[in-house]
Amino acid sequence: MKAIVVERLGPPGVMELQHVPVPQPGPGEVRLKVEAVGINFADVLAVAGEYLTRTRLPYTPGMEFAGTVDALGEGVTGVQVGQRVASLGGRGGLAEYAISPAAALIPVPSTLTAAQAAAFPVSYFTAYHGLKTLGHGQPGEWVLVQAAAGALGTASIQLAKALGMNVIAMASTEEKLQIARDLGADVTLLQDDPERVQKVREAAGGRGVPLILEVVGGKRFQESLDMAANRGRIIVIGNASREQANLRPVELMKRNLTVTGLWLTSLMQDQEATREAAQVLTPLVASGQVTPQVGPTYALEGSPRAFQDILDRKTTGKVIIEP
Ligand code: NDP
The missing domain is CATH 3.90.180.10 (Medium-chain alcohol dehydrogenases, catalytic domain)
Incomplete structure (x- = not known):
């Protein structure tokens, strides 16, 4: 073959x-x-x-x-x-x-x-675990989705909307932002917008974002800390920039932030979490609510x-x- x-x-x-x-x-x-x-x-x-x-x-x-x-x-x-x-x-x-x-x-x-x-499988199960299992996202809450037109990004936008959340989507080009809007993103922002930190904080009611799906890493990770709300949860899912990030744990104290890693491969061994994700995802995809x-x-x-x-x-x- x-x-x-x-x-x-x-x-x-x-x-x-x-x-x-x-x-x-x-x-x-x-x-x-x-x-x-x-x-x-x-x-x-x-x-x-x-x-x-x-x-x-x-x-x-x-x-x-x-x-x-x-x-x-x-x-x-x-x-x-x-x-x-x-x-x-x-x-x-x-x-x-x-x-x-x-x-x-x-x-x-x-x-x-x-x-x-x-x-x-990979994108939607990862999105579910980021938004719910580890992110504990709630209906009406804001979530920031990076690389929003990518495989995980598009899955995260659709799933967040299906779960009643509000989405701020970031991506590198206007064409990519249009894809995010077409999937229901409420606010879209170019990744290199010079005022992005302030704009993201304002979009989420002026208090910063309670939940961030962090996939870019490097200097963007530092920005995610700045964009997060008091008691914000930052779910580290990827490092697409392939750059190192500096994390000074003391910075987490200022706004009571939580940083959680997510690796689907190891989460798959948690059969209960996988079953719970499948119970939500299977009907959503079968009914066409997410595509x-x-x-x-x-x-x-x-x-x-x-x-x-x-x-x-x-x-x-x-x-x-x-x-
Ligand atoms: P994507 O289809 O999203 O493609 C990667 C995207 O990353 C690009 O389209 C680009 O979007 C963005 N990006 C940002 N900065 C860079 C850079 N410097 N170089 C290249 N790309 C960059 O891929 P996936 O959906 O497969 O994965 C998205 C991220 O999520 C990856 O970091 C991946 O490793 C991670 N992931 C992790 C999982 C886990 O279990 N932890 C499971 C699934 C995915 P833009 O141009 O808009 O910035």
């Missing part, structure tokens, strides 16, 4: 299209015929060797994908060959066939295309271009690769 293989870490150009054997599912695993792969910033960082965990080589990227179940490993029950599913936490998605733990499968509502299904935003779509051989376009901030919504 065709697969993208990474033999050494580096820029997107290290990804090669190769012919490799079809993988076999182990105990508790299933094999999927892959129809669409959702590319996350984490995939880009992993290929670059800059992710939270070390990547063992050689490997095929792709942790989030949708397709039909093609073979069952030993001991798998409750899943049928031919069933349409998405996988959150599988491996080797950038290939014609890929393996997922059966426990990581999510049923796909019939209303979703394969690309929408592949755009769903996974499919961004630019590439063929398997276009994977290096897709990864480079994410790094260059050219993409909006979830980048999809169709093997």
